Amino acid sequence: MNNSSIGERLKYQRKIKGYSQEELADRTNVTVRTIQRIEKEEVSPHLNTIKLLAIALDIEVDELVALDDPKEETVKKKWLLLMHATPLAGLILPLLNVLIPLFLWIHKREDNPVYNEHGIKVINFQITVLILAILSFISLLTIEKWGFFIFIFISVVPICIGIMLFNIVYVVQKNKCYYPFSIPFIRLKKSRTFVLMALMGMALMGSCTAQKLETIERLDSSVITKDSVTAKIHQLMEDANIYGTAISVFNDNQPVYKEVFGYKDYPNRIPFTDSTNIYGASFSKAVFGVLVMKLVEQGVIDLDTPLESYLPQKIYEYEPQTSWHDDFSSLKEDSLYTKITARMCLTHTTGFKNYRWFEEDYKLRTHWEPGTKFGYSGEGFIYLQVVLEKLTGKGLEQLAQEYIFEPLDMKNSAYEWKTRFDKDFALGHDEDAKALKKDKDNEPRGGGTLETTAKDYTKFLTAVLNQELISKESYEEIFAPHIRIKTEKQFYEGEGKITDKYDDINFGYGLGWGYFETPYGKAVFKEGHGSGFVHHSVLFPETGKGIMIMTNFENGNSIFKELLEVILMDTYTPWEWENYIPYDKK
Template identity: 45%
Template sequence: MRIVAILSILILIGCSNESKIERIDGSEIEKEQLTEKIKSLMESADVNGLAVSILNNNESVYQKTYGYSNWSTKDTLNNNSIFYGASLSKAVFAVLVMQLVEEGKINLDTPLQNYLDKPLSEYEFNRDWRGYDDLKDDKRYECITARMCLSHTTGLPNWRFLTKSGFDINGKLHFRHEPGTRYSYSGEGISLLQFVVEKITGKGLEAIAQEKIFQPLEMKRTSYIYVQQEKFKNQYVYGNDKNQKMIPFDEADEAGAAGTLCTTLADYSKFIEALLKYKLISKHSFDEMFNKQVSINSKQQFGPNALVETSENEDIGLGYGLGWGLLETPYGFGAFKEGHSEGFQHYSIVFPEKQMGMVILSNSDNGESIFMELLEIGIGDTYTPWEWENYIPYNNNP
């Protein structure tokens, strides 16, 4: 009888633990409580759809979706619904580059020009806004390295067509800062590194990513080519604006390391798990990727405040590694990556020393307005710099 009683207690303890999520500060939250809180937040902030994954001990212990993949038809989201991942693309690409570093195919500190057969500015592209002819008289491009591209210190703008006066398809590529001197988020820098990686390997990005990451991890619904495939019919997610109006599906038929990834909650969670378990890169490469390359002193990441210096985030040691943002907490460092585009707002953060993390995918332009509270209640993350990220809470009073 005594043995039976002990076993019963152990079973009850096990069931109890399975119903809870551990946070980075050691506190816990019931899964049902989190679920109800998420529903309440979504309703209050008019968020159409949300997908959330939480990791404890480097394993997903909570994966749930809420709301709709298609607001007009009221198709519900599920763990295999295919989201446009936006800049989550960069986090995956950073891991891919670190794999190539391990293989000796690229060096983080060798100028990218050294891998090319002719000057970068002389290469021709099938899209005018992709080429580097604008830099032919500015030889600073010759010193750009893979490390600069991944740490966003190339000095290049985010995108040449996002000019001070607004969108301009004829915008010129230029240096905003001296290469290697300061953090300035740049999709152009990531695209440059992609171009060189494809030249080095002789393969396109999609083929390399499938070979090295997606297929080994059985991420069957993840791709850098964001076009609707018949086999995944009705599994694609549609974005919604702040007024809950659905945005037309926007396909990307050319793989882009800076922002064409499509993925699911289940697939991206596999990627995060594998990364934290050193299944994709070695511990040495992992440490290098999450080693702070540059401190960030800007008031915000984008917009006019990106040029305003501040000490507001010194307490969390805000900075950037290779492909991931970094922050410091009493519980170890956090590594984060966002995704943001019209109708899609995502955030992921991992705390490797606590073996924890959280992935948030949203197909609503109101999604970011609940990120601060969602991170706090979900994993006890009160360190993500929501003002710097412009994750203004829906109930924030100016």
């Protein structure tokens, strides 16, 4: 009890009634000496004494002494410590830095004004911090990229943690707190409506961020949820009898969806993972195109000088060092190959067939004037590779590791089989889901021996979208239509038929990558097919969007058309030219 207030109030009430100390003593059993000592604040009277004095003065007890509010408990440091310390849980789970002190404040604010004051200050500070964190994350996913994100997590977060630790100590020592930079979302005198509005606004911001994280933006700016994408992939795989697939989707130049489905070995039901080795087939050519441009930047070679002129002797005069691919002895009788340049090799205009075994006599030769028309050819890539190896004194595998795989931390990628791949590799499967024997004897070839993983090749495509490894000018050279494609199909009976059906997309080929145009800018693609593996990737550099599909089933391409349309709204890819006939149309 407050002794001074009791003494002053007793004196005040006695004089109002006109009693002397002696007269008041006569009306009670309280002695004059006790009344004197109470008024001089020398004693703290018992409650019974106060009641007797109140009856004599004809007043209520609380007019002499302020009784404690039964709802207002004595301040307990444990509640203040909980309010100030529990927001640190937000470092583990977002939103807990606000939700826990909010719960404590709602529970304790009416028990004591101190709880109410401290709770409001903590909540205002934590909401401010949360908004900064949300804004930084949104900026990372959209416009501001890493700058604001790094500012928040390197500068603001340590400061905020320091402020919280300071207040934990301050409240223990002084029962006080201090939170600078707080936005006053909740004020001591504000209505509950304002509080609810602030909390609803915070929840809305959180839900918008969550929606951004759980959706994929398509070419036309519409969105599809990741759950819907996953469900569609499962449905298509089941309907088409495809039991192994890896898919990555890109927004804003970054992978926003990376999933693997099914089995690397279907007969034995061994699951796929994103680190499972996958035969990359002609994905090799996309990587090789970037590698060649790296060497062009270094002055090792240029795109338009005939390759023959770089060598001190004729290509057919060199003793073969491999089982077959560097044997060019048949070109001794060829009069056109000397005109072939690096650009012609990368744009499939050398005049070579895809591979020499498509020739009746298995001998490599040119079939038309190099550079004049498109004809898909892995042999052109081999020719360029062999020349580069002779110029640099390094093998393809060494060059690729040095300039592509090691800089991108693609630890499970190579142009040749590595013994470390034995522990986790996928088998190709035919259309009847029968596993095919894995070919581990490949010698490095830039057109088709890439071994990689879904994780690694996603890293490569991310680097391409962000124009890493080589200059912007080099990417512009790669992603330009160097030759128009006029054939109905890439292979088979349609490869010799001329058509104008793809003129509206300016269909052509760049340096190691296919090319077409859309209302959303250029598109560049690369596919791969061999040994029971079928893959497709397409990037839209001007939008930052793209997709990678890898399958280990011969019929995998029967779901590509629908996947492109559903996931990205890509209705522009020339799927008939690629022979991506849907499974339900065969």
